Amino acid sequence: MPRIRKHRISLLIRSLTTATALHLPPLSTTMDSPNSPPNRSTSPDPWATPSLAIGAIPPLDRSVSTASSVSSVSGRSVGSRLSDGGRRRGYMRPEGTEFSKSAKSRESVMNLGTIAHLQYYFARTGLLDTATGRVAKSRKPGSRTPSGNEPTSPGLDADFSSLSLASPSGTMEPHLGEGFVDSPLDETASMAWEDPEPMMLPPTVSTYKNNPIYVPPPPDMTVLRRELRESLAESMKHLQELEKGFKDVQPDGKTATNGGPEASGWHEIQGLNLLDVTTLAIRAARNYYTAHEEPQRLYAIKSERTIRKELYDTLEVLKRLAIRNFGNGVQPYEVTQLKQWVVDIGALLNTEEEKERLEHEERESWSWREGNWSGRERERELLFLRSFDSSPDVLPEWTNPTEAELPTPLLAALQNGLRLVHLHNTLVRRSKRHFEEIKSYHTDTAKPYRCADNLRYWVKAAELRWDIKLDVDVMGVVQGKDANAWKKFDAALLQWCQGVREEITSEWQKQKNQTRTPTLQIDPNFEAL
Structure with a gap:
């Protein structure tokens, strides 16, 4: 008898300890209550980490949070959460959408498919979790466990704290709100149970078909x-x-x-x-x-x-x-x-x-269009300028600035920039592309600043229209005292003439070689057999 009584007392103490760990009422109370939860065949070990109360009213699967959880964890299993078709982190897989005619003409509406594609791509690959901070970070040794407790030893307690009472295999399956973070690693690990999804395009690929508008070439x-x-x-x-x-x-x-x-x-x-x-x-x-x-x-x-x-x-x-x-x-x-x-x-x-x-x-x-002019570049460009110069005064000879006294006669004639502006406008009109014509310039060049403005207009127009970047010391040319400024002006003028001449001659050659459409006229008196 004493041995049997001692055994009953030890069982009662163990039941009280288990009820206390599971937040349950005493054994006598649970036995008398009509809505008591079913008895379990076995009880957990005393050193196991306590879990949520079973049969609590209201249920605790949606209202319990731990120190490591960011948001409330749903009581559904991972398989049920991943069975929502193409949903990832609240974003659905983009599908084809039909827009009205007025909406199709607006680019902002047609880009909605690409925006949805990017959101779903980021959510599926985990980039969205990294941006919002929802990825479970690795913990240092000795830090708190996912349940919020500090393990006493790196061996036994750490292993049992990461196990679930409802998963005998010891796999970390977040359900019934035991406090684990809904990590994207769990989703990717369970993706093998889902139906295979179509290949995910990178975000650099457009997800909607934009029918290009055919623009016919300009008529001949x-x-x-x-x-x-x-x-x-x-x-x-x-x-x-x-x-x-x-x-x-x-x-x-x-x-x-x-x-x-x-x-x-x-x-x-x-x-x-x-x-x-x-x-x-x-x-x-x-x-x-x-x-x-x-x-x-x-x-x-x-x-x-x-x-x-x-x-x-x-x-x-x-x-x-x-x-x-x-x-x-x-x-x-x-x-x-x-x-x-x-x-x-x-x-x-x-x-x-x-x-x-x-x-x-x-x-x-015009002889300057073709031929070998090596060693006579300035002579060729002078003929080119004279062909389009509308001034009654003929341009003087173009001498090398290193062999003559500065400024040379040609550079002195172009010092105020007015003649260069007229040459630029004439060449623009004779070319195929009529844009960047200098419309505002100074005709009265008695003041030095007006000459400088004309030269600046010419330099900027050369860059915008002919794609030629010139290096000209405008104030040095206007003042006329710096020899280096005259040499740079001469080099810039030579560079400008060569670039403009090559573009215009190439346009003329292309126009000459262009195939002409034959003149076909239907005879009204022709009768089909």
Whole structure:
């Protein structure tokens, strides 16, 4: 009997110790309570770290936090948390989205797919956890455990403190709120249980398909000129047919077709044909004017104001003809106005072609375009400058500054910068790219600062338009007392001439070698077999 009583007392003490460790009421109370939790077959060892109370009301899986936890840990298992499809740290895998037509034209809306892709990529790879500080850092030996306790020995206590009561295998599985941080390492370790995901593109790859807008190349001037001439010829043919009808006038003042019952229908057919061909001619003329490669040459023949006025006058004639519904047919004065416009446009094209021919002959006569000029660089560049200099005074000879007294005659003629500004503007107009023309400069160079400003304008324009960076001592050139400033000015002038000449000659050579579109015109009398 004493031995049995001693055994019962030891069991009672062990039960009280376990109840105290698990935050449970005494054994007698749990036995009498109708809602008591089920008894366990075995009890943990006395030295095990206490865990959360079982069957506590309210449950403690969402409200318990430890010293090492950042946020409350859900009671779901890792497998259930990772079974949410493509969710990572609250970000879903980006999917295709259909936008409206107005939204597709806005780049900010179309970039939303890329933003979602970046968020999901960072969350999946762990970069997002590093940025927000949610990655569990490695602890130093002797520091607190994930449950907040300090281990007494690096062996047994540390091992048992990291084990879970519900996982006999000893794996660290965060569930029921035992205080472990939801680390991305656990997610990546359990990714093998999920369905294989598609390959994740790096964040440098765009995730939405942006349909490129095709921009056709600029039309060839030869094609535009050919279309304009063909449309003018077609319009002139209809106008001549109408003039022939005016000559066939009967004694009563009516034409052969005006007195019949189908006169109104015939007038409408004539008016519609004339309206179609003349509208096509106006459209071809507008395309030719707006897409012209050298509008300065075109406007030198006829001003832009005059060209626009002639187009509007022609449209007004057609408008009045259509408003009256082609009543009484096309009148002779209307045919005269339309025919005059066609003749004027043809004369404009002829004058322009003649100017192009003269310019081409002038280019072929310039000796500085080709040939071997080694050792005579300054002579070649002087001929280049004289070809585009519009000043009545001829530029003096260009001598070497090391062999002559400074300043040389050429450098002295260009000292105020005005002549260089005019040369720059002329060369810009003769080139294919008409931009960075110097529009503001000083014509009165009596003051030294005005000469310095002109030189600065020329240096900056050379950098912006011709991509040539010049080193010029502006104030030294204006004052004219520093020999080194004159030498630098001479070297900069030589460098500028060489760069501009090479660009312009390359443009002319490319234009000369450009394949011309053949003039194809369909014969209206051709009948298909």
